[in-house]
Amino acid sequence: xxxxxxxxxxxxxxxxxxxxxxxxxxxxxxxxxxxxxxxxxxxxxxxxxxxxxxxxxxxxxxxxxxxxxxxxxxxxxxxxxxxxxxxxxxxxxxxxxxxxxxxxxxxxxxxxxxxxxxxxxxxxxxxxxxxxxxxxxxxxxxxxxxxxxxxxxxxxxxxxxxxxxxxxxxxxxxxxxxxxxxxxxxxxxxxxxxxxxxxxxxxxxxxxxxxxxxxxxxxxxxxxxxxxxxxxxxxxxxxxxxxxxxxxxxxxxxxxxxxxxxxxxxxxxxxxxxxxxxxxxxxxxxxxxxxxxxxxxxxxxxxxxxxxxxxxxxx
Amino acid sequence: xxxxxxxxxxxxxxxxxxxxxxxxxxxxxxxxxxxxxxxxxxxxxxxxxxxxxxxxxxxxxxxxxxxxxxxxxxxxxxxxxxxxxxxxxxxxxxxxxxxxxxxxxxxxxxxxxxxxxxxxxxxxxxxxxxxxxxxxxxxxxxxxxxxxxxxxxxxxxxxxxxxxxxxxxxxxxxxxxxxxxxxxxxxxxxxxxxxxxxxxxxxxxxxxxxxxxxxxxxxxxxxxxxxxxxxxxxxxxxxxxxxxxxxxxxxxxxxxxxxxxxxxxxxxxxxxxxxxxxxxxxxxxxxxxxxxxxxxxxxxxxxxxxxxxxxxxxxxxxxxxxxxxxxxxxxxxxxxxxxxxxxxxxxxxxxxxxxxxxxxxxxxxxxxxxxxxxxxxxxxxxxxxxxxxxxxxxxxxxxxxxxxxxxxxxxxxxxxxxxxxxxxxxxxxxxxxxxxxxxxxxxxxxxxxxxxxxxxxxxxxxxxxxxxxxxxxxxxxxxxxxxxxxxxxxxxxxxxxx
Numbered sequence: 138x139x140x141x142x143x144x145x146x147x148x149x150x151x152x153x154x155x156x157x158x159x160x161x162x163x164x165x166x167x168x169x170x171x172x173x174x175x176x177x178x179x180x181x182x183x184x185x186x187x188x189x190x191x192x193x194x195x196x197x198x199x200x201x202x203x204x205x206x207x208x209x210x211x212x213x214x215x216x217x218x219x220x221x222x223x224x225x226x227x228x229x230x231x232x233x234x235x236x237x238x239x240x241x242x243x244x245x246x247x248x249x250x251x252x253x254x255x256x257x258x259x260x261x262x263x264x265x266x267x268x269x270x271x272x273x274x275x276x277x278x279x280x281x282x283x284x285x286x287x288x289x290x291x292x293x294x295x296x297x298x299x300x301x302x303x304x305x306x307x308x309x310x311x312x313x314x315x316x317x318x319x320x321x322x323x324x325x326x327x328x329x330x331x332x333x334x335x336x337x338x339x340x341x342x343x344x345x346x347x348x349x350x351x352x353x354x355x356x357x358x359x360x361x362x363x364x365x366x367x368x369x370x371x372x373x374x375x376x377x378x379x380x381x382x383x384x385x386x387x388x389x390x391x392x393x394x395x396x397x398x399x400x401x402x403x404x405x406x407x408x409x410x411x412x413x414x415x416x417x418x419x420x421x422x423x424x425x426x427x428x429x430x431x432x433x434x435x436x437x438x439x440x441x442x443x444x445x446x447x448x449x450x451x452x
Numbered sequence: 453x454x455x456x457x458x459x460x461x462x463x464x465x466x467x468x469x470x471x472x473x474x475x476x477x478x479x480x481x482x483x484x485x486x487x488x489x490x491x492x493x494x495x496x497x498x499x500x501x502x503x504x505x506x507x508x509x510x511x512x513x514x515x516x517x518x519x520x521x522x523x524x525x526x527x528x529x530x531x532x533x534x535x536x537x538x539x540x541x542x543x544x545x546x547x548x549x550x551x552x553x554x555x556x557x558x559x560x561x562x563x564x565x566x567x568x569x570x571x572x573x574x575x576x577x578x579x580x581x582x583x584x585x586x587x588x589x590x591x592x593x594x595x596x597x598x599x600x601x602x603x604x605x606x607x608x609x610x611x612x613x614x615x616x617x618x619x620x621x622x623x624x625x626x627x628x629x630x631x632x633x634x635x636x637x638x639x640x641x642x643x644x645x646x647x648x649x650x651x652x653x654x655x656x657x658x659x660x661x662x663x664x665x666x667x668x669x670x671x672x673x674x675x676x677x678x679x680x681x682x683x684x685x686x687x688x689x690x691x692x693x694x695x696x697x698x699x700x701x702x703x704x705x706x707x708x709x710x711x712x713x714x715x716x717x718x719x720x721x722x723x724x725x726x727x728x729x730x731x732x733x734x735x736x737x738x739x740x741x742x743x744x745x746x747x748x749x750x751x752x753x754x755x756x757x758x759x760x761x762x763x764x765x766x767x768x769x770x771x772x773x774x775x776x777x778x779x780x781x782x783x784x785x786x787x788x789x790x791x792x793x794x795x796x797x798x799x800x801x802x803x804x805x806x807x808x809x810x811x812x813x814x815x816x817x818x819x820x821x822x823x824x825x826x827x828x829x830x831x832x833x834x835x836x837x838x839x840x841x842x843x844x845x846x847x848x849x850x851x852x853x854x855x856x857x858x859x860x861x862x863x864x865x866x867x868x869x870x871x872x873x874x875x876x877x878x879x880x881x882x883x884x885x886x887x888x889x890x891x892x893x894x895x896x897x898x899x900x901x902x903x904x905x906x907x908x909x910x911x912x913x914x915x916x917x918x919x920x921x922x923x924x925x926x927x928x929x930x931x932x933x934x935x936x937x938x939x940x941x942x943x944x945x946x947x948x949x950x
Contacts, residue, residue, distance in 0.1 A: 323822045325813045332810055335799040342770070342788045342796055343811050343864070402801050 151396030152408030154444065158394075159414040162422055169425045180302065182421060186413035187307045191365040192384050193391035193409040194310075194317050195358030199262075200392050201321075202354055203334030203401020206255070210266040211362045211388050212381030213273030214247045218363030219376030220277050223286040232289030236367060244363035247273055248356030256351055278378060288371035296372035306368065311410075318406035330354060334401025362388075386441075390416060394444050415440070471530075472497045472633055472664050473518055478527030480513050480688075485881065487513040488688045491527070495633060500655060500665040502675045505685035506709055506943050507758050507909040511668055514685070515635055518666065519551045520544035532632070545571075548632030550623040552639050554759070556615055560608030564588055564618055567607055572627045591621040595654045596647055616642040620651060624658070633664045640669060641925065652678050670757050670924065671948040672702040684708045702949045710939040732872055732903045733769055734781040741927040746872070746905060751898050753917030754907040756946045761926035762907040766874040769905060773872075784871025787811060789861055791877035791907075797861045798849060805831035805845040807860050812868040834863040838893060855886035862890060866897060873897070875906040879913060891916050911939050922946060 147153055163179075170178055192211050199208045218240045226236030250272070254265040288296075298305045321327035329350045332340040341347050365384070370376035393399050394415060395408025419440055423433045473495040480488040488510045495501050495518075503511050516522040517529065520539040529536050531547050551557075558567050565584040569575050575584050585603050592599050601614050610618070616639065623634050636655075640648035652674060655665050659680075669675055675682065676696070682705070684692035692708050694700060729747035737743035744765070746752045754762040770788050772780040790796035799807050809816055809827045816826040831845035840859045842852055849857060858878060865873050873894075879887050894916065898904055906917060914920050920937055922930040922945040930945040 323824065324820060325817065325822070328806070328810060328813060328822070331802075332799050335801050336795070336797075338796050339790065339799060342790060344774075344787075344868075345810070398801070402799070 150405075152405040152411055153396075154447070155395050155408050155411030155415050158440075158444065159411055159418055162415060162418040166418065166422045166425060169422075176302070178421060180299065180304065182414060182417045183307045184304045186410070186417040187304065187310050188365055188369055189384075189387050189391050189413035189416065190310055190314065190409050191368070192362050192388040193395070193413060194314060194406065195361035196388040197392045197395070197397055197404050197406070197409055198317070198321075198330060198354045199358045200389070200397060200399065201330050201334045201401055201404040202351060203398075204337050206262045206351070206354075206401070207389070208251065208266050208355065208358045208362075209263060209385060210247065210251055210270030210273060210359070212385045213270035213277070214244070214359050214362035215366035215369065215381030215384055216376065216378060217247065217273045217277040217280070218243045218366030219370035219380055220281045220285060220366075222363070222367035223288055223370050223376055224280065226286065226289040226292065228287075228289065233291040233295075236289055236292060237364075240363045240367040241360060244360030245356055246359075247363065248359035249352070251359060252352040252355040255355070256348055274378075274381075281376070281378070283378070285370065285375035285377065287375060292367070292371040293374070296368050306372075314406045314410065321404055321406070326350060326353070331402055331404070334398070334403070336402075387416060390441050394441065470497050471495060472532060473666075474530040475514075475517075476528045476530075478514075478517065478524045478529065480517065480522060481525045484883070486688055488517075488524070489526075491688075491690050493683060493690060495664050495666060496681070497632070497664055498659050498662045499680035500659060500667055500678060501681045501683060502667045502669070502679040503683050503685060504668075504675065504705060504709060506911065506946060508687070509685040509709075510688040511685055512637075513688075515551075515637060515666065515668065518544070518633075519549060519635055546629055548629050549635070550631055550633070551635045552620050552623050552637060553635075554638040554641070556619050558607045558615055558619055558622075561606065563606055564601065564603040564610075567618065568603075568622050568625060571622055571625065574627055587625045587627070588618070588621060591625045592617065595621050595624065596650050599647075612642050613644060613647065617647060624654075631658070631663050633666060634658070635666045637668045638670065639667075640671060640674060648674075670760075670946065672705055673948065673950055675705070676700065676702060686710075702947075706940060706944040706947065710943045730783075732783050733905065735765075735768070735928075736779045737928070738779065739927065740929075742929065742931060744921060744928055746903050748871075748903055749898050749901045750919065751894065751904040751906060751917045753914045753920035754905060754923060755911065755914055755920055755942055756923040756929075758909050760923045760946075762923050763876055764926065765923065765928075766876055766905060766907060769872065770874055782872060785868065786872040786874055787865035787868050787870035788874045789865045789876065789878045791875075791880045793854075793857055793861055793878075796876075798857060800850050802849055803846045804835070804840065804842045804849050804852070804860055807849045808834055808845070808864050808867060811864040815867075815869075830867060834867050838863050838866075839889065855882045858882050859886060859890065862893070866893070870902065872903045872905060875904060875908070877907050877909050880909065911942050914942065924948060 166178065167175065192215070196208055196211065199206050221243050222236045222240035225239035226232040247269070250269050251266050254260040254269070255262050295305055300308060321331060329340065329345045329347070332343070332345055333347060333350065337347070366376065366381065369380055391409050391412040394412035396405040397403055397408060416437065419437060420433060423436055471494040473493070475491055475493040478488060478491045479486070491510070491514060493514070503514060505511050513522060517524050520541045520543055529539060531539070531549070536543070559570065562570070565581060565588055568584045568588040569580060572584070589603050592601055592603070596617055599617060601610070601617065607615060607618065620639055624631060639651060643651065655678060659665065667675070667679060679696050682694040682696065682700070683690055684694065684705070686709065729749055731745055732748050733744065733746040735744035754765060756762065766788065768777070768780050769782055770786050771777065772782045773786045799810065805827055808831045812830070813822060816823055816830055828845060834840070835842065835845055838859045840863065841856050849860060852860070862878065879890065894904060908914060914937060918934050920932040920942070921928050922932065922942065924946065932941055932945070
């Protein structure tokens with residue numbers, strides 16, 4: 138039924154699968170919600186998937202570098218970003234700005250801490266970032282002593298406000314996603330990332346600036362994670378020590394479900410959104426049906442394995 | 453000379469009858485490339501057979517067939533009198549065939565004795581470590597008396613010379629099957645003079661016990677001093693079989709390796725003298741290496757046997773454009789064209805345009821942003837200039853033929869408007885038409901002032917060059933100007949006489 142052209146287009150635009158999946162789950166959910174519930178559910182799904190996208194964009198760039206690059210320090214950076222950001226913020230008129238500045242600093246330093254062992258000491262990224270993530274988490278514990286400051290009013294507003302029914306955060310991050318997609322396609326930096334992921338030796342021999350690019354990508358990933366921490370903490374009224382936990386698996390899941398190559402060299406910004414929606418809607422659906430937490434985790438895991446299995450078979 | 457040839461060939465026919473390995477009409481085809489055709493070869497028990505030839509003569513394919521690594525596409529292989537249609541490395545091993553390859557086959561993360569165990573799966577049981585240690589220790593002591601290798605050391609921590617000694621000693625260890633034939637592929641190139649001498653002496657002893665050797669070396673002295681039979685190869689054929697005698701000299705061997713060439717070498721345009729131009733690449737001579745110099749608009753060939761440091765020289769020049777190198781001065785920008793396009797050149801997920809423009813993105817950028825329109829224009833221009841056969845520039849690169857992929861890589865280098873182009877044997881495995889087209893492009897670009905450093909494994913390609921340097925053991929050993937260039941001269945310089 139499908140013409141070869143469509144098939145070819147789908148195979149090179151694997152992100153459509155995540156949207157197809159999200160749509161299916163959405164339809165499956167309709168019978169369980171009554172009339173107005175649909176809009177509410179969609180709004181909540183958008184809100185939550187925005188947080189997945191925030192970390193997903195950074196993780197996507199790291200994974201696109203290929204050669205085993207991955208950022209497993211994201212949960213630690215989220216926690217640290219949340220605590221330090223809110224701690225620096227306070228109630229003053231510049232509260233939100235200082236919070237953002239402090240979060241940015243956390244992001245940049247965390248990125249450097251990740252990049253140095255990966256690049257200079259040549260420690261496999263998986264181990265380097267996992268252990269540095271542990272360090273960030275410990276620093277967050279020491280810094281917070283278990284207590285979190287309240288978010289600045291402006292920040293709390295931004296995280297909960299909706300314009301024309303769409304959460305402000307979603308609008309901001311759709312815009313940022315477009316910027317990331319444009320960077321990948323139309324800047325030397327973006328092309329270098331994708332070239333590295335496809336063939337690192339060729340990238341080096343072509344004269345691309347390999348080292349600085351890797352460092353910068355880790356900084357971007359950590360910065361996205363730190364801001365996720367700040368915004369997440371602001372949206373729920375305070376940071377907590379386990380707020381980053383879920384994001385280790387989900388940051389990778391949205392990248393891979395979104396059609397990016399786990400081996401690097403191919404990234405899909407649109408796919409990250411589709412995958413984020415798919416994951417959030419699945420969890421919502423399971424909540425609506427009323428299954429236990431254990432089953433929810435089980436099904437989430439199954440979805441990831443299933444989609445990855447299908448994606449690999451096509452490739 | 454013809455009389456001498458005749459007597460030598462006559463002697464070869466009268467060689468002793470007992471052959472351990474016998475090849476009859478063996479051929480091997482890799483895709484469109486014929487690596488071996490109609491090879492007859494006898495390796496007699498207790499004798500050393502040397503295989504001699506320049507790059508692409510078919511030496512490695514021949515060795516790999518006997519080792520069971522490559523299946524011949526034609527002909528018969530008989531080992532110890534039995535026909536072997538499906539020779540595998542395991543099976544060859546069980547017949548007593550052992551290999552010492554130039555690219556060593558030891559595992560870096562294992563100790564010396566553990567590496568020995570890899571070759572002998574029957575070393576089992578509680579005491580296999582001690583038995584394995586004793587086995588390799590004894591072999592090392594016999595072949596290289598006075599060596600200082602600790603068999604408990606990790607192989608990765610040992611120098612390349614010691615690894616080569618272990619590789620050799622391991623090939624001569626025996627548990628169940630006696631060693632009948634040892635293939636020695638350039639075994640002495642990584643050894644110091646003392647160890648090399650010990651090895652060659654040892655091969656005399658094992659031959660007395662009935663073990664045969666198949667020997668490949670670029671040192672003609674070793675071949676002349678230790679070999680019993682010499683097989684000369686050229687273009688995938690055995691062109692001569694010589695039984696060692698007092699009449700055989702290095703000059704005769706060199707002559708035989710290049711004697712049958714009579715086709716006109718491919719070339720485009722006639723080279724122009726530019727030796728007086730501005731110097732673009734300058735490498736000071738050191739450690740037995742003569743100084744290297746390339747001037748503006750010159751095409752400089754790098755030749756010699758494969759893997760003698762030509763690639764390293766190119767990479768040195770490339771890195772000298774990025775960071776300061778006191779021995780190597782390069783003026784301007786360099787662009788590298790890989791010969792191994794899969795692992796060093798292509799970005800397989802990208803289109804032709806993206807693959808082409810990656811070397812010159814700053815040329816299609818405006819305010820740091822790549823203009824997709826300009827990128828397409830650049831790609832279209834080079835697609836036309838090198839007649840790259842792709843339906844459009846937004847076509848996936850992996851769907852192109854090998855020759856056209858190679859053209860894209862050449863276009864990538866040319867489009868960056870470099871001062872020096874580094875060719876790492878890029879025409880390897882490329883069809884004749886593409887080659888001829890690219891030769892013309894190279895000459896045109898050189899005429900407009902671009903310098904080429906061209907490493908090639910095909911002697912015929914050197915006729916496109918203005919000057920040729922020969923490398924041996926990582927050193928530049930000879931410079932041949934265009935007017936003195938001849939195939940014999942290149943072959944003679946590639947092999948070591950003393």
